[in-house]
Amino acid sequence: MSKSGIKDVAERAGVAVGTVSRVLNGHPSVTAEVRARVKAVIQELGYRPDPFARSMRSKISRLIGIVIPNLTNPFFAELVQYAERAATDHGHNVIFMTSFDDSAKEADRLAQLAGRKVDGIIIVPSDGPHPIKAPTGLPLITVDRLIADHPGVAADHRGGARLAVDYLAGLGHRRIACIAGPAGSRPAEDRLQGYLDVMKTLRNDSEPLFVHAAFDFESGRAAGTHLLARPRDERPTALFASSDQQAIGCLRAARDLGIQVPAELSVVGFDGIPLSNLIAPRLTTVVQPMREIADAAISSLLGRRTMPPVGTPDLFQCELAVRESSAAPFSEPAAVSSV
């Protein structure tokens, strides 16, 4: 009843260990008959090859590491979930790690993964002025927060932002404010650029107005409060937030300030997390193709897909989901009575 080894299988099947190994690895030069017999014995004995011995020889672990800043951001949670799913589909398992947006911890985690000899690493780099890190020698791909010197895959943040702001402008909004992500964050800068791209086309009657803030709820609420705390005729009529969490925070801020959404204020988020479609009002947002992004990252690491070259990351198009938090400006009858 103790774990049976390849030797036991060989003996029981009347063949040599080498032969068993060969059927195990699908080596072609084995008689169909022998192969069948060996497989039968394997079943019978419930034999499972020892992964350590196997990895020691083959130098491959069928393990991929994934390190993200934190899991309380639903966006990352979704990424991890899809990544795990994709890895499993390819016969790999996932070692999960959190960097807590701390570059020292991040470096430590990467070192651990390197020590584990994982086959590849997916990382959402910690924010901040991260110089770089780099466990050399094993495939690494950055996701979402792209970084110089490393291959990456992400949504087209800039294009996605344009989608949102174009939409708002098309609705007739002119005082469109933006809650940018944290300064120094690549996706934050990209989304801000997208916002500015569109604002430029409106130059005649519109000034860009934005503040930086972390991606979380509370930061969004604070930033929103800041942007909205001004006289009604100076106040933005639309707000483009760089994350759904920020946008939801804005909704909170608007409510606290007694501002009606979407009647007096349109809010558009970014990410497309599940929650965005469940709050009231349902959030209009730019949804990122998480599934595709995760699949691409895994496939690249595993060599089923060419690794995106350093410098020119694989970008995936976003889609705008128009829901309840946005409308044309001044669309509310209540406006009359409130002035």
Added chain:
Amino acid sequence: MSKSGIKDVAERAGVAVGTVSRVLNGHPSVTAEVRARVKAVIQELGYRPDPFARSMRSKISRLIGIVIPNLTNPFFAELVQYAERAATDHGHNVIFMTSFDDSAKEADRLAQLAGRKVDGIIIVPSDGPHPIKAPTGLPLITVDRLIADHPGVAADHRGGARLAVDYLAGLGHRRIACIAGPAGSRPAEDRLQGYLDVMKTLRNDSEPLFVHAAFDFESGRAAGTHLLARPRDERPTALFASSDQQAIGCLRAARDLGIQVPAELSVVGFDGIPLSNLIAPRLTTVVQPMREIADAAISSLLGRRTMPPVGTPDLFQCELAVRESSAAPFSEPAAVSSV
């Protein structure tokens, strides 16, 4: 420049491989002098022991597996995050897996972990009438959703529910409804029991009223709509939901029905996910000590703490966080005009 092995270190330090191994594992019987010399060489060569060879011999992987139903539930995300943190603190890494609440997938994942020879498994079992599963021979601990035949650690769901309903009753509520979790789910049943416990003490002027629903937002919204869609004088004045997600769904439902919270309806959730404190109104909820639960699970698996005996799981007390979504019944002046 190629990976140096223990042999190289031994040679360079003028000792035997056995000695190097001993300093590596902190074995006491090594002269301080020799130990220092060996360590120096290790540094110098940048030597890293091969984890596979090591595991092959020692039979320990320093890997623990964690399988949860899904990561879109923020409650589980938090659990995973804390578990990873605790595991890392103990020098272990975490293999993360999702069962998608599918018992077949779950069994498969468990088999994979067993095959990986992890040192232990943390699992939040899939819901439904799961007979059981069981990779024999390696420590496994269930979390949150306790199950017969396996050690477990969880919040005191029943006690937590009592806390909530007691509070509502104390506020003066009598028509207190409950959105129970899915039938067959252990924590759901426990929370329901807690609800019923308190309702019994109110027997004279109060009837229990509850419906089963999945733990997610949408199910909560649907259930809430169902419970609230009745004449005002028959409608519950308070709602105890079995998860924060359900509770938030209820808030949505109430809003859609034009019911004011907390003036006309008090809502209390369960879990204490971060979001619960960020929505409007801030959700009164029963918060589970996630950190402690995760720590206990990891410590038990790693033998730093006695494994809770099968049948008598370790229970952790919850705390009630009173916030904005609850108040005494009929506290609104609007009541007069709406009848």
Added chain:
DNA sequence: TTGTAGGCGTTATCAA
């Protein structure tokens, strides 16, 4: 096609 044997990098046993 199949068997034999050496080696992968460590740890553990047993002498010295």
Added chain:
DNA sequence: TTGATAACGCCTACAA
């Protein structure tokens, strides 16, 4: 305390 050496379980030339 230290050194030599046999496992650990598997893969892979090399022979047969």
